[in-house]
Amino acid sequence: MPDSVAIVSGGLDSITLLHWMVKIKGKQPVVVSFKYGQRHEKELTYAKYHADLLGVPYVLLDLSPISAAFASSALVTRSIDIPTAEAVKDDPQPVTYVPNRNMTFIALAAAYAETAGISEIYYGAQRADMYDYWDTTEAFLDAINTVLRLSRRRHVTVEAPFITCTKADLLEIGSALGIDYGQTWSCYQGGDLACGKCPTCAERLHAFEMIGSTDPLKYQG
Numbered sequence: 001m002p003d004s005v006a007i008v009s010g011g012l013d014s015i016t017l018l019h020w021m022v023k024i025k026g027k028q029p030v031v032v033s034f035k036y037g038q039r040h041e042k043e044l045t046y047a048k049y050h051a052d053l054l055g056v057p058y059v060l061l062d063l064s065p066i067s068a069a070f071a072s073s074a075l076v077t078r079s080i081d082i083p084t085a086e087a088v089k090d091d092p093q094p095v096t097y098v099p100n101r102n103m104t105f106i107a108l109a110a111a112y113a114e115t116a117g118i119s120e121i122y123y124g125a126q127r128a129d130m131y132d133y134w135d136t137t138e139a140f141l142d143a144i145n146t147v148l149r150l151s152r153r154r155h156v157t158v159e160a161p162f163i164t165c166t167k168a169d170l171l172e173i174g175s176a177l178g179i180d181y182g183q184t185w186s187c188y189q190g191g192d193l194a195c196g197k198c199p200t201c202a203e204r205l206h207a208f209e210m211i212g213s214t215d216p217l218k219y220q221g
Helices: 012-023 043-054 064-070 101-116 138-148 167-176 199-210
Strands: 004-007 029-035 058-062 120-122 157-159
Touching: 004 012, 004 101, 012 029, 012 043, 012 167, 029 043, 029 101, 043 058, 058 101, 101 120, 101 138, 138 157, 167 199
Parallel strands: 004 029, 004 120, 029 058, 120 157
Antiparallel strands: none
16 A cells, blocks of 8 residues: 655656655655646656556646646746746746646645545655755745644645755765666657756756766757
8 A cells, every 4th residue: 555645747856756765765655747738748658657667556637627727837838938047047936937836736646645545745846956946945845734734634744855955966866776867857848859958957967967977868969
């Protein structure tokens, strides 16, 4: 029986989290992913790949019918250009931000956890090097746990064990666990090959450079 919920997108951070949960913490999570109209929907293929690899159950929640709620984000609305990393470095809330995405995901994961009799949710927030979102901060984590403690029956707790770690830190952890990062997806563009220019590609490539390694993912050019 699952003892936790892991919110997994298929990107570097959440895949590292999943392997760490299973291999280090000895958890038996149910992996929950979300389809919300993201242009890089191919990330979900990798979320299921790693769930299957680790022998844990996988659940995909389809939020496509309400994707209009996220339409101000370039990740959802294709008429909005994906910016470069340089363009967002001083922007406190760039167009790559998906409105209330993590709050929405955690709320649904909490509902799933309560229904399944599970008391722990994990998500892969980390300390960004190049840009940041408010819903990956310690302040957000503390606030969401304060709200969830209001439940009068089962208390669900959100854990973010890497919230003070950089992406390079996560890569070192994941490399020691034998994770094949060629089987992950970060690029916001969602093309056949990663663009290498969008904010998440830039942060990912920087992290590999920081640990003196080469990203096995294939890039354009």
